[in-house]
Amino acid sequence: MADSRPVVAIVGAGFGGLRAAQALSRAPVKVVLVDRRNYHLFQPLLYQVATAGLAPGEIAYPVRAILRNQRNLEFRLAEVTGVELTEGRLITSTGTVDYDYLILAFGAETNYYGLESIAVHSFGLKDLDDAVAIRNHVLRMFELAAQEGNPEIRQAMLTFAVVGGGPTGVESAGALAELTRLAQLKDFAELNPKDLRVILLEASDRLLAGMPETLREATAETLWRKHVEVRFGATVTDFNGRELFLKSGEVIPARTLIWAAGARTVRLANSLGVVQSSLGRVVVAPTLQLPAYPKVYTIGDAAYWEIDGEPLPMVAPVAVQQANIAAGNIIRALGGKPPEEFEYRNPGSLATIGRNAAVVQLGRFHFRGFLGWLIWLTIHLMRLVGFRNRLMVLIDWAWDYFFYDRAVRVIMPEGRWPWTTGNEQNSGTPERDGLYRGQ
Amino acid sequence: MADSRPVVAIVGAGFGGLRAAQALSRAPVKVVLVDRRNYHLFQPLLYQVATAGLAPGEIAYPVRAILRNQRNLEFRLAEVTGVELTEGRLITSTGTVDYDYLILAFGAETNYYGLESIAVHSFGLKDLDDAVAIRNHVLRMFELAAQEGNPEIRQAMLTFAVVGGGPTGVESAGALAELTRLAQLKDFAELNPKDLRVILLEASDRLLAGMPETLREATAETLWRKHVEVRFGATVTDFNGRELFLKSGEVIPARTLIWAAGARTVRLANSLGVVQSSLGRVVVAPTLQLPAYPKVYTIGDAAYWEIDGEPLPMVAPVAVQQANIAAGNIIRALGGKPPEEFEYRNPGSLATIGRNAAVVQLGRFHFRGFLGWLIWLTIHLMRLVGFRNRLMVLIDWAWDYFFYDRAVRVIMPEGRWPWTTGNEQNSGTPERDGLYRGQ
Numbered sequence: 001m002a003d004s005r006p007v008v009a010i011v012g013a014g015f016g017g018l019r020a021a022q023a024l025s026r027a028p029v030k031v032v033l034v035d036r037r038n039y040h041l042f043q044p045l046l047y048q049v050a051t052a053g054l055a056p057g058e059i060a061y062p063v064r065a066i067l068r069n070q071r072n073l074e075f076r077l078a079e080v081t082g083v084e085l086t087e088g089r090l091i092t093s094t095g096t097v098d099y100d101y102l103i104l105a106f107g108a109e110t111n112y113y114g115l116e117s118i119a120v121h122s123f124g125l126k127d128l129d130d131a132v133a134i135r136n137h138v139l140r141m142f143e144l145a146a147q148e149g150n151p152e153i154r155q156a157m158l159t160f161a162v163v164g165g166g167p168t169g170v171e172s173a174g175a176l177a178e179l180t181r182l183a184q185l186k187d188f189a190e191l192n193p194k195d196l197r198v199i200l201l202e203a204s205d206r207l208l209a210g211m212p213e214t215l216r217e218a219t220a221e222t223l224w225r226k227h228v229e230v231r232f233g234a235t236v237t238d239f240n241g242r243e244l245f246l247k248s249g250e251v252i253p254a255r256t257l258i259w260a261a262g263a264r265t266v267r268l269a270n271s272l273g274v275v276q277s278s279l280g281r282v283v284v285a286p287t288l289q290l291p292a293y294p295k296v297y298t299i300g301d302a303a304y305w306e307i308d309g310e311p312l313p314m315v316a317p318v319a320v321q322q323a324n325i326a327a328g329n330i331i332r333a334l335g336g337k338p339p340e341e342f343e344y345r346n347p348g349s350l351a352t353i354g355r356n357a358a359v360v361q362l363g364r365f366h367f368r369g370f371l372g373w374l375i376w377l378t379i380h381l382m383r384l385v386g387f388r389n390r391l392m393v394l395i396d397w398a399w400d401y402f403f404y405d406r407a408v409r410v411i412m413p414e415g416r417w418p419w420t421t422g423n424e425q426n427s428g429t430p431e432r433d434g435l436y437r438g439q
Numbered sequence: 440m441a442d443s444r445p446v447v448a449i450v451g452a453g454f455g456g457l458r459a460a461q462a463l464s465r466a467p468v469k470v471v472l473v474d475r476r477n478y479h480l481f482q483p484l485l486y487q488v489a490t491a492g493l494a495p496g497e498i499a500y501p502v503r504a505i506l507r508n509q510r511n512l513e514f515r516l517a518e519v520t521g522v523e524l525t526e527g528r529l530i531t532s533t534g535t536v537d538y539d540y541l542i543l544a545f546g547a548e549t550n551y552y553g554l555e556s557i558a559v560h561s562f563g564l565k566d567l568d569d570a571v572a573i574r575n576h577v578l579r580m581f582e583l584a585a586q587e588g589n590p591e592i593r594q595a596m597l598t599f600a601v602v603g604g605g606p607t608g609v610e611s612a613g614a615l616a617e618l619t620r621l622a623q624l625k626d627f628a629e630l631n632p633k634d635l636r637v638i639l640l641e642a643s644d645r646l647l648a649g650m651p652e653t654l655r656e657a658t659a660e661t662l663w664r665k666h667v668e669v670r671f672g673a674t675v676t677d678f679n680g681r682e683l684f685l686k687s688g689e690v691i692p693a694r695t696l697i698w699a700a701g702a703r704t705v706r707l708a709n710s711l712g713v714v715q716s717s718l719g720r721v722v723v724a725p726t727l728q729l730p731a732y733p734k735v736y737t738i739g740d741a742a743y744w745e746i747d748g749e750p751l752p753m754v755a756p757v758a759v760q761q762a763n764i765a766a767g768n769i770i771r772a773l774g775g776k777p778p779e780e781f782e783y784r785n786p787g788s789l790a791t792i793g794r795n796a797a798v799v800q801l802g803r804f805h806f807r808g809f810l811g812w813l814i815w816l817t818i819h820l821m822r823l824v825g826f827r828n829r830l831m832v833l834i835d836w837a838w839d840y841f842f843y844d845r846a847v848r849v850i851m852p853e854g855r856w857p858w859t860t861g862n863e864q865n866s867g868t869p870e871r872d873g874l875y876r877g878q
Binding site for chain 2: 037038039055056057058060061062064065068074075076077078094095128132139140143144146147186187188190388391392395396399405407408409410411412
């Protein structure tokens, strides 16, 4: 057929981009979905890869396999390096894509707020390479500590700090505590459990700020029970790979810092020449269009949207709901109808703290402890893409639960993807090289 | 207790090193096992990781977890950089280890026979990083081919060459044919199946040289049925990442070359200053001792041993049987008894060619086709370490078998381990960078 269908380009195959593509499956358009990864990542479980509970492949699913039956879709593995908004053209690492409509769903990356030394020495947790790097590093610290004669260095090797009391920080700290105390110590009889520290540092006076107070308190209490030192009012000012500096003047010797203190849109947003709000997010009209380019929509972490003066959080439900509106508005535009405005329906929020413990807020209903944990498990299993992945995750969770073990405690290949443009801030390897020689 | 037990150091936690450690579990010695990986790798299934059938973690198991209950064992994650044979000391990346007895089980690496350009541009298949690099590269070639306008470049991107008609080459070629034809093409409707080539290049006139003739013929026939071009008398002289050069003058445009044409001992062997035979293997006495250093044993791929003028193959059964003898001889030496001599009992050999097809030779018995395949499956599942890994592999195989799909078709983080000394020949990334821009 002569392809005269309008082209809808979508940048990013995260929760938003994928949903937008699916919402356009029956529209009279050609969808071109561009991502620099060949998989859709189930980010909510990323911290479990970082803490050796799940294998990377269990939370990643090939985009092509997900959208195999969608006839009007073309997938392109490429890095988008620029957008020519006036011409309607994407510049990518493998060539250009001319579009009639565009949905920007490029998501967010770790935000170090300009703290260069922290960016170099700490670990973000936004993609699989981050997670594998953290897993490798934590496992390696145990191996090196076991061979370390100097007790101070050994303690620093066994001190794992997490910055940020949001869901990622809380979940990472809880999972780290269990990985280190329950699984690793079984295999390191030569180490003293008293040398082990997991510290969660939060600048404000609360964890999981969006949650009701009872659940926030339960979260801190549960973390303490798991031997996580929860420190409030603790602002991290620097980290050199060996010492962590707090604003109070305190210095904590530590070889591991997981930076879960912030996110911002990926750099591509800055090159668009459009109005950006806090964290680099692109300011959109109520219809999710760019005010100056009505054929361009921005959704998810990339888009700035306020409710009662507060920006929407960077979470999957926002991206999915916005994807439906953006895709719907393109279909409406093709049919000559006016666009709809986006309204956010908050489905609630949930976070797990470890075995038998999660906090869940669904509208008026609050759950915690074992029941919260079961709800958390069920929701995450259901949302995972692919039967094989669900089955594997279930087995790994059962393994973990019944044997107090972690399924994937192997130090694996890691590093950059060779075909990325190298604009990532933290490659996770070379600067740390000295740390792995036992100095 | 004052530790006056003699120290047995073991270099390498492959089939030989691991077995030797276990055989010493009740001996009155302290065992120090050193490996630069924290896992034992089940190498016979490595090609399945390279062809997206299995996840890396499914064939790797932490050494510490395997040997958790062995009280007299200490594991060290370190790279052995030298051996001072006269002093009885290992030099490692994390310090030195003084030993009374030593078992060298450091194994083999890919042998490029000095062909520098091939070493840089092709893929070996000896460890997990190789396997992940191959998987990523093959998947990436499909993605780039789908975006490639030039039909000649597209064909080169879809041409996958394997060099070497031994078990690794045969199994890789068969698995590649199934990955590309059965799984990948389902997701690449835009590609023409006729552009796809899998070529197996063998310099001699036979595949699986150690097998009986009927099985050798069946192997070639089965590969042909799977659309693998089997080329005999084809000697590869060069590969520049874009073209493959044969001795005959033929030039095959191809972007992928898997080099399964040879192995040699790791470089450490060359630094020992002892007698080496072909492929760098260390020549041992019939008791597996080094003639000049009777407290030092060498086993497995690292050791040279002849039967009827032929060196023993670099396979797991040899390593395991030698490990038992070496460990036993150390125990005998401690008890003042004379050492035993090694005698090889050949348990047979087997290779799989793909779904429903394997060739198996067990003593006088030969099997092929579906029955051979079932025997192959059973033996490999039984030998895998760890219940979780067995279960996961079984699920992935079933997935593959019933859905004609591959479980792990995601392009993942790859690269060097940050703490290796960098003496690997092929990092698998930087030189190929140009290939991934679609030139």
